[in-house]
Amino acid sequence: MATKRVPFWQREKYTPYLLLLPAFLILMFVVLLPLLFSLYTSFTGYRLIRPESLYDWVGLRNYRRIFTDGDFWSAFGRTILFLTIALNLEFLLGLGIALLINKITWGQRTLRTIMMFPMMFSPILVGYQFKFVFNDNIGILNNALYALGLSDGAIAWLVDKYLAMFAIIFAEVWMSTSVFAILLLAGLFAMPRDPLEAAKVDGCNSWQVFRHITLPFLMPFVFIAMTIRSLDVARAYDIVDVMTGGGPAGRTELLWTMIARTGYDNARMGQANAMAYVSILLSIAFTYYFFTKLLAARKYMGGAE
Amino acid sequence: MAEITLTNIVKNYGKLEVVHGINLDIAHNEFVVLVGPSGCGKSTTLRMIAGLEDITGGTVSIGDVVVNDLPPRKRNISMVFQNYALYPHMSVRENLGFGLKIAKQDEATIIKRVDEAADILGLDELMDRTPAELSGGQRQRVAMGRAIVRHPEAFLFDEPLSNLDAKLRVQMRTEIKKLHQKVKTTVVYVTHDQVEAMTLADRIVVMKDGYIEQVGTPMDVFNNPVNTFVASFIGSPPMNLLPATIKGKNIVFADDKSLPVPVRLTGLVRDGQEVVFGLRPDDLTPVGHGIAESGDGAKVTLDIVLSELLGTETILYTSIAGQEAQGKMFGPRIVAPGETLEFDVAMDKAHLFDAATGKSVRVE
Ligand SMILES: Nc1ncnc2c1ncn2[C@@H]1O[C@H](COP(=O)(O)OP(=O)(O)OP(=O)(O)O)[C@@H](O)[C@H]1O
Ligand SMILES: [Mg+2]
Numbered sequence: 001m002a003t004k005r006v007p008f009w010q011r012e013k014y015t016p017y018l019l020l021l022p023a024f025l026i027l028m029f030v031v032l033l034p035l036l037f038s039l040y041t042s043f044t045g046y047r048l049i050r051p052e053s054l055y056d057w058v059g060l061r062n063y064r065r066i067f068t069d070g071d072f073w074s075a076f077g078r079t080i081l082f083l084t085i086a087l088n089l090e091f092l093l094g095l096g097i098a099l100l101i102n103k104i105t106w107g108q109r110t111l112r113t114i115m116m117f118p119m120m121f122s123p124i125l126v127g128y129q130f131k132f133v134f135n136d137n138i139g140i141l142n143n144a145l146y147a148l149g150l151s152d153g154a155i156a157w158l159v160d161k162y163l164a165m166f167a168i169i170f171a172e173v174w175m176s177t178s179v180f181a182i183l184l185l186a187g188l189f190a191m192p193r194d195p196l197e198a199a200k201v202d203g204c205n206s207w208q209v210f211r212h213i214t215l216p217f218l219m220p221f222v223f224i225a226m227t228i229r230s231l232d233v234a235r236a237y238d239i240v241d242v243m244t245g246g247g248p249a250g251r252t253e254l255l256w257t258m259i260a261r262t263g264y265d266n267a268r269m270g271q272a273n274a275m276a277y278v279s280i281l282l283s284i285a286f287t288y289y290f291f292t293k294l295l296a297a298r299k300y301m302g303g304a305e
Numbered sequence: 306m307a308e309i310t311l312t313n314i315v316k317n318y319g320k321l322e323v324v325h326g327i328n329l330d331i332a333h334n335e336f337v338v339l340v341g342p343s344g345c346g347k348s349t350t351l352r353m354i355a356g357l358e359d360i361t362g363g364t365v366s367i368g369d370v371v372v373n374d375l376p377p378r379k380r381n382i383s384m385v386f387q388n389y390a391l392y393p394h395m396s397v398r399e400n401l402g403f404g405l406k407i408a409k410q411d412e413a414t415i416i417k418r419v420d421e422a423a424d425i426l427g428l429d430e431l432m433d434r435t436p437a438e439l440s441g442g443q444r445q446r447v448a449m450g451r452a453i454v455r456h457p458e459a460f461l462f463d464e465p466l467s468n469l470d471a472k473l474r475v476q477m478r479t480e481i482k483k484l485h486q487k488v489k490t491t492v493v494y495v496t497h498d499q500v501e502a503m504t505l506a507d508r509i510v511v512m513k514d515g516y517i518e519q520v521g522t523p524m525d526v527f528n529n530p531v532n533t534f535v536a537s538f539i540g541s542p543p544m545n546l547l548p549a550t551i552k553g554k555n556i557v558f559a560d561d562k563s564l565p566v567p568v569r570l571t572g573l574v575r576d577g578q579e580v581v582f583g584l585r586p587d588d589l590t591p592v593g594h595g596i597a598e599s600g601d602g603a604k605v606t607l608d609i610v611l612s613e614l615l616g617t618e619t620i621l622y623t624s625i626a627g628q629e630a631q632g633k634m635f636g637p638r639i640v641a642p643g644e645t646l647e648f649d650v651a652m653d654k655a656h657l658f659d660a661a662t663g664k665s666v667r668v669e
Binding site for chain 1: 384407408
């Protein structure tokens with residue numbers, strides 16, 4: 001007795017794959033292909049204005065070039081510096097704000113909402129806003145300093161290399177501290193009260209309670225915030241581009257402003273993509289680092305409360 | 306090691322007063338149990354002693370020091386919490402040693418005391434685990450260990466056993482008792498379980514709605530409850546409380562049946578007084594099934610509604626003057642519902658309370 005063979009797409013063991021196929025195809029076209037394509041171009045001398053250069057295979061030349069390029073390494077180092085300073089400042093300020101808001105009993109909701117305002121603006125607008133604030137002639141900051149008699153001339157906030165970096169970090173911190181504050185506040189809300197009281201009875205003063213009990217409990221939340229924010233800051237572009245455009249003389253150049261300039265202004269897409277790959281590796285490294293920390297900090301938080 | 310004195314302690318939460326001027330002297334090395342129904346202010350009182358709650362009025366002193374304005378860390382007390390409150394990110398060893406580390410004890414002392422405590426509580430094998438890796442009973446033991454390593458002036462327990470299952474609770478109760486015999490210290494222990502109170506306490510403090518109803522040894526509170534609340538709260542099954550009226554030398558119930566006024570209470574009641582007659586189920590036993598023959602006895606005949614076998618004894622549900630009442634049958638036999646039995650009433654153990662005030666006629 002011969003049964004007719006069922007066509008393979010009707011066989012049960014293929015059904016899950018069949019159902020996953022659309023998602024798989026979409027992911028492939030939208031993410032994987034462009035990724036592979038850009039990886040390929042990073043090995044070519046591809047220039048936007050000369051499409052035929054797409055087939056101009058140059059092997060590792062782009063990588064060799066950027067690895068020996070002092071400007072690239074400066075931007076690389078600056079990005080890490082920027083990331084480190086901004087994240088730490090945001091963490092400390094966010095922690096402070098969260099602790100204060102956690103203390104007050106009245107108007108907490110309102111404050112929480114107000115706290116989120118900076119996050120509601122587009123980074124471009126924040127950039128323009130701070131470009132105005134820090135402007136040396138018409139800037140509100142210089143005017144204020146002058147009116148208060150604290151300075152007698154125009155301070156070139158966005159031109160001096162240290163001050164420009166400071167200004168950018170300031171804008172970044174202003175915009176994103178609330179991410180930390182909100183996540184840490186959520187952590188404080190979730191914190192059980194008993195261990196705090198036990199620690200007080202065990203002889204801790206307020207600082208010791210914070211240091212030995214509250215902070216370890218908050219660490220998983222800190223690392224979640226760090227993971228999110230490190231991805232965010234590592235790709236910082238808009239604020240910097242608007243405020244200084246990477247200037248003066250490339251002194252506030254970060255990886256992505258450099259990549260955008262190389263790719264679009266100078267049309268050297270191949271090299272830009274090589275840089276982008278290095279930058280992505282940097283992001284992955286940070287994410288991996290914080291994620292490991294997060295897992296370690298979370299381990300003991302299961303079960304016992 | 307010290308005595309604790311509460312003088313006119315008042316606690317307000319906003320406008321709401323929840324503890325109304327409590328006075329209590331706790332002696333050196335005494336085991337005092339605060340017991341009462343949920344919401345009566347036991348935890349609040351304990352937390353005021355610990356310093357975790359502000360004291361609205363009155364004074365708390367530990368030793369000779371008024372501690373009202375001292376933070377918990379300066380009171381030299383240890384507390385065991387209902388939810389254990391272990392530090393989740395520290396190992397058992399670190400949990401135990403934390404208080405000593407904060408007190409800047411040297412390493413050798415910390416190790417010695419931690420090992421000592423681990424030994425007493427049988428924690429040796431668990432020292433490197435985190436709280437998440439312990440069972441409820443083990444966590445409870447760690448919480449107690451953390452309290453004893455510091456050699457405090459007093460231990461405060463807030464319902465430490467209420468999260469454990471019945472069997473473990475009984476076991477831990479015994480361990481706490483043993484612990485107190487080993488580590489002589491003043492203990493204030495909060496529970497709403499009257500059995501825990503009876504078994505652990507040197508003295509029981511019965512609380513209700515922010516007031517102390519009675520203070521006394523377990524025997525005293527059990528045998529001489531000062532009012533109907535204490536009478537019904539302490540003892541299981543609870544004391545039968547039946548409304549009645551005094552007529553001459555008799556206690557007359559609603560159905561006109563009567564019992565003689567117990568000899569020890571004659572002269573304490575007036576003719577015509579509305580009373581509540583209190584009798585523990587243990588003192589209402591079928592003839593031949595009591596514990597001891599009562600000198601001042603009386604006999605009643607009652608119908609059985611229901612019986613509950615407990616093994617060594619059987620609880621008999623019956624009704625007296627239309628009110629449900631319980632008796633006990635020791636050395637039991639099977640009793641069928643509807644059976645009629647003759648009961649011994651141990652009148653020398655019976656209580657009379659004034660119906661209006663609820664107070665025992667002996668304290669009025
Ligand atoms: N933070 C608070 N704010 C307002 N009222 C409170 C607060 N804490 C406790 N109370 C009230 O104080 C009273 C006493 O509470 P407490 O916790 O001392 O009761 P308890 O005797 O320990 O009860 P339980 O056996 O349920 O633990 C309760 O009526 C409670 O509602
Ligand atoms: Mg309580």
